[in-house]
Amino acid sequence: MIEQLTRRERQILLLICRGMxxxxxxxxxxxxxxxxxxxxxxxxxxxxxANRTQAVVVALEQGLLGPGHRQ
Structure with a gap:
């Protein structure tokens, strides 16, 4: 699923994960x-x-914030 996101969408999802x-x-x-x-x-x-919280859960499950990700 995460691989379907554009570069900008991934950037935004990462910022959502940071609580912005x-x-x-x-x-x-x-x-x-x-x-x-x-x-x-x-x-x-x-x-x-359905919402931002679910998107963060998917990001975590799909490894978007896995090893090597800079916070």
């Missing part, structure tokens, strides 16, 4: 909050997740 809200993610990536919302919607759809 949409505004913080937007600031970090220099994009609008609406763009973050759009990417999150795509992430949820691709992962089959």
């Amino acid at each position: 809200c949409n505004k913080e993610i937007a600031r970090e990536l220099d994009i609008t909050a609406k763009t973050v919302e759009w990417h999150i919607s795509n992430i949820l759809g691709k992962l089959g997740a």
Whole structure:
């Protein structure tokens, strides 16, 4: 599932895993909050997740935050 995500979607999912809200993610990536919302919607759809929390669980289960990942 994780492999279906684009590079930007993976970036955003990692920031969600770090506990960032949409505004913080937007600031970090220099994009609008609406763009973050759009990417999150795509992430949820691709992962089959109903919400951000489920997306984080999938990320953990799929090894997105595995060995070698820098926090």
